[in-house]
Amino acid sequence: MARRAGGGGRTPAAWAVAAALLLAAAAAGPAAAEAISGPRLDYVLHCMGCHLEDGGGAPESVPTLEGFGRFLQIPDGRAYLVRVPGSAHAPLDDAALAALLNWMLVRFDPTRARAPEFRPYEAAEVTRYRAVPLADADAERRRLLRVLDGDPSGDR
Amino acid sequence: MRRMPAAILVLSFAVLLPPPPSGADPERPEPLPADALGVILPAPPPAPHQVWVADFVLERTAGFDANDGRLLGMLSAGVGTIAPLFSQARGEIYLPETYYSRGSRGTRTDVVTIYDAATLAPEAEVVVPPKRADVVHAMALSTLLDDGRFLAIANFTPATSVTIVDVEERRLVGEIATAGCHLVYAAGPRRFFMICGDGSLLQVTLDEAGHEQARIRTPPFFAILEDPVTEKAVRRGDEWIFVSFDGLVHSVDVAGETPRFAEPWSLLDEADRGASWRIGGVQHLAVHEASGRLYSLMHRGGPDEHKVPGTEIWVYDLETRRRVQTIGIRNLLGAFLAQQTGTPGGALLWLLERVVPNPGVDSIAVSQDADPRLFGLSRSAGTVAVWDARSGEFLRYLENVGIAPGALQAPWR
Amino acid sequence: MSRSETPSWERHLDRWAEAAARQLARGLSRRSLLGRLGATLAGAAALPLLPVSRVSAASSDPAPAAPEGLDGPEGDPSSCQYWRHCAIDGFLCSCCGGSHTACPPGTVMSPVTWIGTCRNPADGRQYVISYNDCCGKHLCGRCLCNRNEGDRPAYLPPKSNDINWCASAPSTVYHCSTAIVLGVATES
Numbered sequence: 001m002a003r004r005a006g007g008g009g010r011t012p013a014a015w016a017v018a019a020a021l022l023l024a025a026a027a028a029g030p031a032a033a034e035a036i037s038g039p040r041l042d043y044v045l046h047c048m049g050c051h052l053e054d055g056g057g058a059p060e061s062v063p064t065l066e067g068f069g070r071f072l073q074i075p076d077g078r079a080y081l082v083r084v085p086g087s088a089h090a091p092l093d094d095a096a097l098a099a100l101l102n103w104m105l106v107r108f109d110p111t112r113a114r115a116p117e118f119r120p121y122e123a124a125e126v127t128r129y130r131a132v133p134l135a136d137a138d139a140e141r142r143r144l145l146r147v148l149d150g151d152p153s154g155d156r
Numbered sequence: 157m158r159r160m161p162a163a164i165l166v167l168s169f170a171v172l173l174p175p176p177p178s179g180a181d182p183e184r185p186e187p188l189p190a191d192a193l194g195v196i197l198p199a200p201p202p203a204p205h206q207v208w209v210a211d212f213v214l215e216r217t218a219g220f221d222a223n224d225g226r227l228l229g230m231l232s233a234g235v236g237t238i239a240p241l242f243s244q245a246r247g248e249i250y251l252p253e254t255y256y257s258r259g260s261r262g263t264r265t266d267v268v269t270i271y272d273a274a275t276l277a278p279e280a281e282v283v284v285p286p287k288r289a290d291v292v293h294a295m296a297l298s299t300l301l302d303d304g305r306f307l308a309i310a311n312f313t314p315a316t317s318v319t320i321v322d323v324e325e326r327r328l329v330g331e332i333a334t335a336g337c338h339l340v341y342a343a344g345p346r347r348f349f350m351i352c353g354d355g356s357l358l359q360v361t362l363d364e365a366g367h368e369q370a371r372i373r374t375p376p377f378f379a380i381l382e383d384p385v386t387e388k389a390v391r392r393g394d395e396w397i398f399v400s401f402d403g404l405v406h407s408v409d410v411a412g413e414t415p416r417f418a419e420p421w422s423l424l425d426e427a428d429r430g431a432s433w434r435i436g437g438v439q440h441l442a443v444h445e446a447s448g449r450l451y452s453l454m455h456r457g458g459p460d461e462h463k464v465p466g467t468e469i470w471v472y473d474l475e476t477r478r479r480v481q482t483i484g485i486r487n488l489l490g491a492f493l494a495q496q497t498g499t500p501g502g503a504l505l506w507l508l509e510r511v512v513p514n515p516g517v518d519s520i521a522v523s524q525d526a527d528p529r530l531f532g533l534s535r536s537a538g539t540v541a542v543w544d545a546r547s548g549e550f551l552r553y554l555e556n557v558g559i560a561p562g563a564l565q566a567p568w569r
Numbered sequence: 570m571s572r573s574e575t576p577s578w579e580r581h582l583d584r585w586a587e588a589a590a591r592q593l594a595r596g597l598s599r600r601s602l603l604g605r606l607g608a609t610l611a612g613a614a615a616l617p618l619l620p621v622s623r624v625s626a627a628s629s630d631p632a633p634a635a636p637e638g639l640d641g642p643e644g645d646p647s648s649c650q651y652w653r654h655c656a657i658d659g660f661l662c663s664c665c666g667g668s669h670t671a672c673p674p675g676t677v678m679s680p681v682t683w684i685g686t687c688r689n690p691a692d693g694r695q696y697v698i699s700y701n702d703c704c705g706k707h708l709c710g711r712c713l714c715n716r717n718e719g720d721r722p723a724y725l726p727p728k729s730n731d732i733n734w735c736a737s738a739p740s741t742v743y744h745c746s747t748a749i750v751l752g753v754a755t756e757s
Contacts, residue, residue, distance in 0.1 A: 036697055036752035044697055044751060049683045049727050050314050058681050058737040061313040085336025089353030089725075091381055133354065135373045138317075138333035213708060235707075235742050236733065260707050260742040290733035290741060291723045292658065314681055314726060314736050338724045351724035380725070387722040460718045560708075 039096075039103035046090045047104075055108040063141075069109030070148055072118075077144050082121070082129035085137055094130060095123035199229045199276045202244065202568035204525035207540065209533065209565075210238035210294065211558030217251075217565075218558070222529050222542045225554050229276045231269075235260070236290035240271075241300040241307060242567035243323070247273045250323055252288050252298050252309050268307060268321050280326050284319045287311035287331075289338070293438050294563040295388050296339035303345035306366050310340045310350070318350070320366045329366035334358060339387050341396055343410035351387065355380035357408070357415055377417040378406050386435070386462060390443040390450075392474070397443060397450065399423065401462050403435055405450075405477075421477050423452055423470065432456045436464040438535070439519035439564060444528050444545060448474040451530060451545075453520055465516030469532065471548070483548040487514040488534035488541055495539075495555040517541065519564040533557070533564045540564070649714035651748075653698055655687035656718045658730035659746035662703055664712035670749050672703035678747070679704050679738040683727050685719050686754050697751040702743055704735035709745040 036044055051057050055065030071077030081087060081101060090097060098121040105113040105120075112118060134140050200206075200221070206228060210217040217238050218230035231240060234255040241250045249271040257263040264286040270279050289297050289312035298309045306329070309319040316338045320329040337352035346362040346369075355376035363369040378385050378400060385398035385406055394411035400420075407418040424433055437453040444451075450473075453466030471481035490509035494500055517532035528545035538561055540554040644651050646669035647661055653669060654661070666673035682701045689696055721728035735741040 033696065033750050034752050035755040037755040041754055045684055046727055050681050052680055061315045061737055085353055089336060133356065133373055135371050136333060137335035256740060256742065261705055261740045292731045312736050338726065353725055384721055387724055460720065463715060463717050
């Protein structure tokens with residue numbers, strides 16, 4: 001087919017132009033998959049399935065990560081972000097979990113993560129919090145949110 | 157007509173009727189009796205050798221008599237997991253079901269339908285939160301607590317929680333938050349446990365009204381990263397028996413206030429491991445409670461083969477923790493094909509069993525009577541093999557149990 | 570069901586052929602065949618992705634598809650043995666009117682899912698794969714595929730392929746599964 005169609009009088013130059021166009025089209029095709037590594041890879045593999053790429057989560061089921069740095073405002077909240085099952089149960093050692101949480105804070109709550117008072121998680125701190133699993137993570141979350149919203153009944 | 161004496165009425169009909177064909181054909185037998193219209197049979201009384209097979213394409217679970225292969229009756233279910241709970245004491249079957257108002261779309265409604273085990277007819281339903289988990293193996297997704305009053309359903313939205321239903325009063329009790337822990341296992345009349353993502357258990361105790369009274373979180377009892385247990389545990393009295401991917405038996409004793417974990421032991425010895433034997437299947441465990449025999453589906457293969465069908469059933473004595481028997485698995489696909497040709501036995505079966513690839517067995521179950529039957533389901537062949545669970549003798553095939561068979565249960569005692 | 574037109578034996582033959590092909594593609598090479606070859610190969614049985622299994626998969630495929638994707642020939646995305654399907658459990662959307670990265674017409678892709686990695690034999694890279702389910706129509710029923718590299722029990726939802734991941738979609742009715750490349754997993 002190609003011979004007949006092209007045999008009429010297409011010059012080598014025409015072929016070269018066609019080939020160049022094809023190459024350009026190929027180059028403009030789907031971009032190569034990017035490399036993912038470090039805490040971002042851990043987020044993709046262990047969190048993103050439910051929390052989604054933008055941290056938006058799912059309505060009434062997976063809380064949004066947007067602004068989740070507010071939990072850092074109270075000590076129990078700082079512990080909660082480690083003790084919450086999604087963190088505590090991730091198949092990561094304590095240093096990797098600390099790095100993941102710090103990356104998430106920068107990614108999903110950049111204002112708080114760049115504030116001068118921001119103190120990143122360290123491995124030893126994660127070890128301490130992780131050693132005490134939450135029996136009722138949902139109740140703890142509700143309690144902390146009440147405290148953060150200024151409701152004194154939320155405090156123990 | 158109204159005042160016509162009965163005798164005259166009978167007489168007038170007798171005159172109208174044609175004369176009986178007396179002597180017309182002495183060779184011809186009497187006509188068949190007329191059938192009654194509208195007859196509906198009751199279900200046969202529950203018996204240990206009845207086996208139930210769910211089907212997620214037919215959206216049903218059907219009971220079969222393993223002694224003769226008859227289909228006894230079925231329950232229609234909605235979409236998603238089909239795993240009925242059987243209450244011998246109350247003569248009822250509870251089936252958590254999911255329906256959409258337009259079949260596959262529209263408004264979702266989840267119910268627990270209460271069926272009369274004697275008629276298999278729905279008697280009542282309890283509407284529950286539209287959250288119940290749908291997992292293809294259909295195991296540990298709901299459970300009936302030990303005295304048969306409360307039923308627990310595992311939810312997944314993907315947030316996890318548990319719904320409690322009071323089947324005695326036929327009402328929804330409520331929902332219990334259980335973030336980080338999933339699946340439900342009965343552990344007493346008012347108690348169940350779940351497995352958490354760090355390899356620990358969450359034990360929840362209910363009060364008399366079915367509301368949460370207390371919860372305990374145990375330490376991890378298995379190595380969740382290196383060698384996790386499957387969720388397909390079996391129960392013998394107060395003991396729940398979990399088995400890990402690498403064949404370690406982790407027993408959980410739920411008799412006390414706190415779950416107790418026995419020292420793990422292995423289904424495999426060095427020779428077995430050297431020959432690459434491992435566990436595998438959809439329901440890879442069964443236990444006969446009275447005799448303490450544990451049945452385990454085994455095959456030879458590599459890592460990540462924890463769902464590959466078994467080629468043999470290994471039988472263990474739970475007291476001595478030793479393998480006491482090995483049951484080979486015949487070719488259920490060969491049996492299915494032979495049955496389709498109308499010659500379920502004989503030379504063709506012999507040939508097909510040897511020529512057709514053997515799909516193995518995906519799921520096993522055992523009856524709990526003194527003359528127990530062992531059941532093995534091949535999902536791809538839609539066929540169940542029946543063995544004498546004590547001798548290991550093959551007894552028969554139950555063919556055509558479904559199109560896409562799921563949960564296999566031998567619920568009655 | 571329009572199947573009533575087909576004679577019963579023919580349907581069952583179809584079903585048998587399908588089951589047999591599936592069996593060949595999935596397990597025969599690794600278990601029965603190697604088992605029969607005996608002890609000399611017993612050690613090899615422990616290796617995942619044996620060449621034999623790829624050969625048998627290729628021979629049971631009706632026609633090898635054109636190379637596609639990232640970096641050279643990768644096989645047939647409608648085949649269970651295709652590298653991206655190393656931990657998939659369900660019907661392949663590429664057999665259901667969709668593709669291995671897109672849902673069939675009229676379905677809804679569940680945003681919530683589980684994510685794993687698969688090694689592409691063509692370039693030796695570990696790719697991050699998102700197994701989003703397509704939802705809202707009944708079971709597709711074609712190209713059932715169950716592979717379990719790295720799969721974990723349902724109490725570890727982020728790593729479990731047994732779960733119906735339509736759980737947070739508008740309709741949780743499961744139709745088929747995709748295998749979408751998110752990136753290349755790289756050691757930092």
